[in-house]
Amino acid sequence: MDCRQAEPLIPSYLDGELSEVRAAPLRRHLLDCQPCRAGAQGEKNLKRWFAPAAAAAIPAGFAARVARRAFAGDVGEGPLGDVVLRPHAAPQLRAVSEERTFQFVLGLTAAAALLVIALAVSMRSWNLPSGTSLRATDSRDQISVDDAIERLDRLNRAEPAVAPARPVQDRRP
């Protein structure tokens, strides 16, 4: 193994990720090659820059809040977030979706019913008499009292000519 072959293997070797088949020749090379040993030391130094930072502060109640939002149907932002519910969404989400759809349809039906009732009431009011006083009038054949008496007189005068009245006979013995 030469330096050119050894160099890219050093980080994996230090990570403990090199199989023994590959590690054994590298170890032999490192024993013989001072520049590569220095390179290996440089890799070790580099690791000290990746010291773990203090633990991340997790907001109180975070898990509970996320679980609540998840079961409420929230799928977050981003490409997935554009689709509220996906076909392969968890059953709970589908249940939430169905419930929301049902509520929407229910609301829509109620609104439609109210509209029909309002329309019916307003149409009925068109046929009712307007004004504030109650009057019972029949405009079909309005005639005066004098006219009515004159008509009756005419009828009375004409009747004897058509059918003279006969006296009623008593049929009793």
Place this chain on the structure above:
Amino acid sequence: MDSGNRTPQEGVREPLVEATLMESVQAEDESLVQETLAGSHASFQLLVERYQDRIFSLARHYTRSAVEIEDLVQDTFLKAFSRLDTFQGESSFFTWLYRIAVNTMLDGLKRRGRSPVRTVEDPEILATPGPTRISGPSADMEREEIARITHAVLEDLPEIFRTVLVMREFEEMAYQDIAEVLQISIGTVESRLFRARAKFKDKLLQAHPEFGQE
């Protein structure tokens, strides 16, 4: 894939014990997933509690804003929930979740107008960089100061390198796990890490020449 609950102290456990623990955690995770799918609010909350530390830790490497960090982590879990029935148990729940988290972080950067990839270079086809010697932080440097410098350098790295460095150096993930999360080969993980470290050294020396050994 590791359970996501690994600590440096746990890393020295006997391999058999470690493997048994991992299997146990994975079985518990799968059980919690099934309970969540059956409608258990508490089970999903438990899953969030299990992994929120790791996802918060990851998010800190993508933004310094506490509000943005919380948003990113929340989005990760909400997306995971909405896709929970696609989790088949082929990888560990943590691997699956972590993949969603990484994608969420990158999407978050894009949405916020910060291009996650500031270079069009393909890291796999570039020439091998020359050796760069660098000294570690001095013993009297405060941990916060080291973290601040490192964070600034990482921010200046192309996203493709930043992610792999964070996963390996801060999250201490095995190459196999990184490969599973990023859906790349182990060989690609090796080469990408090699280049990422070289870039990190270059950027660090550009910003702080005093840490150069040569």
